[in-house]
Amino acid sequence: MPMIRISHSHHLSSTAMAMCSSFCPHIPNHFRGRPISSFPTKPPLFVSFKAFSSQTDSSAIKDEGLTRVGFLGLGIMGSPMAQNLIKAGCDVTVWNRTKSKCDPLISLGAKYEPSPAEVAASCDVTFAMLADPESAVDIACGKDGAAGGMSPGKGYVDVSTVDGTTCKLISEHIKATGALFLEAPVSGSKKPAEDGQLIFLTAGDRSLYEMVAPLLDIMGKSKFFLGDVGNGAAMKLVVNMIMGSMMASFSEGLLLSEKVGLDPNVLVEVISQGAISAPMFSTKGPSMAQSLYPTAFPLKHQQKDLRLALKLAESVSQPIPIAAATNELYKVAKSHGLSDQDFSAVIEALK
Numbered sequence: 001m002p003m004i005r006i007s008h009s010h011h012l013s014s015t016a017m018a019m020c021s022s023f024c025p026h027i028p029n030h031f032r033g034r035p036i037s038s039f040p041t042k043p044p045l046f047v048s049f050k051a052f053s054s055q056t057d058s059s060a061i062k063d064e065g066l067t068r069v070g071f072l073g074l075g076i077m078g079s080p081m082a083q084n085l086i087k088a089g090c091d092v093t094v095w096n097r098t099k100s101k102c103d104p105l106i107s108l109g110a111k112y113e114p115s116p117a118e119v120a121a122s123c124d125v126t127f128a129m130l131a132d133p134e135s136a137v138d139i140a141c142g143k144d145g146a147a148g149g150m151s152p153g154k155g156y157v158d159v160s161t162v163d164g165t166t167c168k169l170i171s172e173h174i175k176a177t178g179a180l181f182l183e184a185p186v187s188g189s190k191k192p193a194e195d196g197q198l199i200f201l202t203a204g205d206r207s208l209y210e211m212v213a214p215l216l217d218i219m220g221k222s223k224f225f226l227g228d229v230g231n232g233a234a235m236k237l238v239v240n241m242i243m244g245s246m247m248a249s250f251s252e253g254l255l256l257s258e259k260v261g262l263d264p265n266v267l268v269e270v271i272s273q274g275a276i277s278a279p280m281f282s283t284k285g286p287s288m289a290q291s292l293y294p295t296a297f298p299l300k301h302q303q304k305d306l307r308l309a310l311k312l313a314e315s316v317s318q319p320i321p322i323a324a325a326t327n328e329l330y331k332v333a334k335s336h337g338l339s340d341q342d343f344s345a346v347i348e349a350l351k
């Protein structure tokens with residue numbers, strides 16, 4: 001198995017190497033030159049970490065010719081992501097199905113266009129952060145969709161969580177116009193989106209990845225380039241499949257602890273000090289113990305991701321019985337009207 005080392009120059013063109021040396025000088029010392037033996041050897045991987053925010057500013061973006069940035073889809077994730085681009089000095093044009101969600105961004109200096117096609121036509125690169133495969137395809141390829149405004153020299157970056165088939169379909173439509181395509185779903189929720197601390201799981205046109213790297217660095221703390229279209233979606237679905245099961249198992253633990261007379265808050269503390277510690281348990285546990293589920297990641301999207309992960313597993317005949325059972329639990333939660341609550345509300349399905 002070939003070793004992959006995190007370095008400034010792994011798999012990079014000379015342009016990107018120049019950019020990387022200015023954008024990524026602060027790879028943690030414990031990673032430098034060390035083998036990451038658990039990384040996949042296929043497809044080609046490049047990982048880089050965020051530079052100081054002072055270096056991921058609008059001048060770096062202008063150097064790449066990306067002066068005009070479009071953003072489609074201003075929900076829980078899209079709004080703070082677009083906001084961070086505006087605050088960094090980018091020339092941002094927004095569109096959202098529910099127009100009122102554009103207003104706070106327009107107040108911050110964003111421009112507005114009345115359709116995805118018009119956003120794409122007026123921008124060098126257009127990002128899309130949409131709910132699901134159906135909306136991602138519609139906004140990219142449908143009537144007045146972004147593809148209608150794309151042309152050679154432009155790029156389309158879909159950051160929604162969808163499946164590989166959807167990414168490939170969108171990629172075909174975008175690339176038929178002569179433009180470039182990158183899928184870039186994100187790990188990290190509302191708070192990391194607000195703080196510019198997302199993790200981008202990208203795949204597709206390598207040259208577009210290199211061009212938008214300064215923009216990804218504004219919105220995120222690290223980015224992975226994973227090769228061919230579909231690999232970003234696959235990585236994201238695997239991560240969210242694990243996350244959904246972890247949350248279901250945590251919910252069972254909270255309820256069991258309570259039933260046997262333990263304090264669930266003490267359980268959260270015990271977990272936080274041991275081997276299964278996870279930020280998700282520490283941040284969501286205390287509110288779950290009070291039956292409160294302030295929405296960061298809507299439960300309906302977690303169930304969508306489990307559904308898509310099951311389809312992915314089916315395509316390669318991989319048994320995933322725990323995820324399959326977990327998916328049923330989220331479906332029950334949805335049937336109890338919890339779709340728009342945080343996904344931690346899955347605990348209600350067990351009560």
Ligand SMILES: NC(=O)C1=CN([C@@H]2O[C@H](COP(=O)(O)OP(=O)(O)OC[C@H]3O[C@@H](n4cnc5c(N)ncnc54)[C@H](OP(=O)(O)O)[C@@H]3O)[C@@H](O)[C@H]2O)C=CC1
Nearest residue numbers: 073074075076077097098130131135161189190296297301
């Ligand atoms: N929230 C989270 O923690 C994370 C979410 N994700 C993923 O990011 C994506 C967006 O999530 P999030 O921001 O939370 O979701 P929201 O539900 O808050 O936002 C969804 C966005 O999609 C738009 N949309 C939905 N359906 C359509 C449609 N038919 N046509 C046009 N636009 C549509 C909505 O428009 P409108 O405002 O008009 O409803 C809104 O802009 C999802 O794929 C999700 O799985 C990824 C990482 C974390």
Ligand SMILES: O=CCCC(=O)O
Nearest residue numbers: 161187188189240297
């Ligand atoms: O897709 C949602 C992911 C949420 C998270 O990574 O915290």
